Amino acid sequence: NAGVMQNPRHLVRRRGQEARLRCSPMKGHSHVYWYRQLPEEGLKFMVYLQKENIIDESGMPKERFSAEFPKEGPSILRIQQVVRGDSAAYFCASSPPGVSTQPQHFGDGTRLSIL
Amino acid sequence: DQQVKQNSPSLSVQEGRISILNCDYTNSMFDYFLWYKKYPAEGPTFLISISSIKDKNEDGRFTVFLNKSAKHLSLHIVPSQPGDSAVYFCAASSHSSNTGKLIFGQGTTLQVKP
Numbered sequence: 591n592a593g594v595m596q597n598p599r600h601l602v603r604r605r606g607q608e609a610r611l612r613c614s615p616m617k618g619h620s621h622v623y624w625y626r627q628l629p630e631e632g633l634k635f636m637v638y639l640q641k642e643n644i645i646d647e648s649g650m651p652k653e654r655f656s657a658e659f660p661k662e663g664p665s666i667l668r669i670q671q672v673v674r675g676d677s678a679a680y681f682c683a684s685s686p687p688g689v690s691t692q693p694q695h696f697g698d699g700t701r702l703s704i705l
Numbered sequence: 706d707q708q709v710k711q712n713s714p715s716l717s718v719q720e721g722r723i724s725i726l727n728c729d730y731t732n733s734m735f736d737y738f739l740w741y742k743k744y745p746a747e748g749p750t751f752l753i754s755i756s757s758i759k760d761k762n763e764d765g766r767f768t769v770f771l772n773k774s775a776k777h778l779s780l781h782i783v784p785s786q787p788g789d790s791a792v793y794f795c796a797a798s799s800h801s802s803n804t805g806k807l808i809f810g811q812g813t814t815l816q817v818k819p
Contacts, residue, residue, distance in 0.1 A: 623807070630811075632711075632809035632810050633749070633796075635806040638804045638805065649806070681749070683748075685805065693751040693754055694751070696750070698746070698748045699748050701746075
C-alpha cells in the first residue's frame with residue numbers, strides 16, 4: 591500500500607548540469623502532477639501527465655524543463671542546464687483515473703540544491 | 706496573480722481551543738477546495754475537501770466551511786492538539802479546466818501550545 595514515491599529525496603547539482611527527478615504514483619493511480627515550492631511560498635503547479643501523454647504543461651517553464659510519464663516506469667521531471675533559481679522542493683502528486691473530485695496524494699518531494 | 710490567498714502567515718492557539726484558518730479566492734470558476742497539512746521535510750497530506758455544491762463538510766475534529774458569495778473558506782480544528790502544529794495549505798481547482806490542477810495558497814503556520 592505504498593504512497594507516492596519520489597527519489598532522490600535530496601539532489602545537489604552544479605550550475606549547468608542536468609537534474610532528473612523521479613516519481614512513482616500510488617498503485618492504481620494513472621494521473622501524475624508535478625509542483626514546485628520555492629522557499630516561503632506555496633506549491634505552484636507545473637505539469638499534469640497521464641500515461642504517455644502530457645495533458646497540461648501550462649505551469650512549466652518553456653525552456654530547460656521537460657516531463658514524461660512512460661508506459662512503463664516512473665514519471666520523470668528533467669531540468670537541463672540548471673541555474674541557481676531552480677533550487678526548490680519539487681513535489682509529485684497522483685490521483686486515480688477519471689474522477690476529478692478525488693484528492694491528489696503527494697510524495698515527500700525532492701529537494702534540489704544548485705551550487 | 707495570486708488566485709488563492711491565505712492572508713495570515715501564522716496562527717498560535719492553546720491546546721484544546723479552536724483553530725480557525727482562513728482562505729480567500731478570486732476565481733469564480735473554482736468548484737473544488739481542499740486543505741492540506743504539511744510537516745517540514747514531508748509532502749502535503751490531504752485533510753479535508755469540499756465541493757462548491759456544499760457549504761460545510763465535517764470529518765472528526767476538522768470542519769471546512771465554504772462561503773461562495775464571499776469567495777472564502779475556512780478550516781476549523783476543534784479541539785486543537787499539539788500534533789496539529791504544521792503548515793496548512795488551502796488549494797482550489799476547477800472542473801471546467803479539465804486538468805484537476807491545484808492552485809495553492811501561501812500557507813499558514815499553525816502552532817498549538819500545550
